[in-house]
Amino acid sequence: MAEDIYDDYPSLTLAKQSQEPSIEPLKLGERIKDIRGKLGITLEEASQRTGLARSTLSKIENEQISPTFQAMQKLAHGLQIDMPQLFEPPRKKTASGRRDITKAEHGKPHPTQTYEHELLATQLSNKRMLPFKSRVRARTFEEYSDWVRHDGEEFLLILSGSVTFYSEFYEPVTLHDGDSVYYDANMGHMLVSVSEEDAHILWVTAK
Structure with missing residues (x-):
């Protein structure tokens, strides 16, 4: 994954409410x-x-x-x-109500030399995850000047096509439609398409 991508950055719930507040016993x-x-x-x-x-x-x-x-x-x-x-009683977690819908082909384009990224959920700031789809344009290992590495952990899912997944500490592995991999993004990694058509993948990076 290209480093410069990191430069950008109904459900109903029924609750019963009593008319008089009650005090829960201390646990x-x-x-x-x-x-x-x-x-x-x-x-x-x-x-x-x-x-x-x-x-x-x-x-x-x-x-x-x-x-x-x-x-x-x-x-x-x-x-x-x-x-x-x-x-002090434990604080109950409340839903923040954050939501961002990205319609098909309406993500933010971010082309690089080896990938053509489409950033998703771009209206939300301070996300804990960075989701995006990519077309893998690279066809050879030599097209990369160095390993790609960055902070966090990463998950990728092959949507179509096939890729060879290279990583710093493991042997290269070929992944096809529906295959996925989760890895430490501090470890050097890169992808190349090996199918007739450029592979398309879903990527999720967690901070």
Whole structure:
């Protein structure tokens, strides 16, 4: 994939609403599990940080036991949070309502020496994914001056035709209609069409 592409950059839900607000009981174990998840640490790592046994932490998170005040002090200190944060209910995720429809052949064209890209969902900014369709014009490995590499992970699906997928640490592989590959985009990679007609692919790059 060409590097310069990165220079650009009904469903109904029924909800019951009570007339009087209700207060949900505090689920301390759920809150602790939520904090640990946001920190991206395992139970074992949390045990090492807090000095609490892994089995004890597991029982607390699953509401099997209630932590003592001393245990909560260790949790706050080990997880590097203030004690009151343990009693804040987990924030519920809400839908942002973002949507962008791209009609066929109405994407933003972005031709390069080896590819002819059609950028999709271009009205949305700050996307976590960059989707686009491409026609692979390159026919030989030598048409590339160097490996293509960039941050993130990438997924590609062959829509029509066939390509040879070259990657820095693997043997070349030929992919046909319906085949796909997911890979680390920091690894050098490139494509060449090997079918009679130029291959068409769907590409999705995740940050």
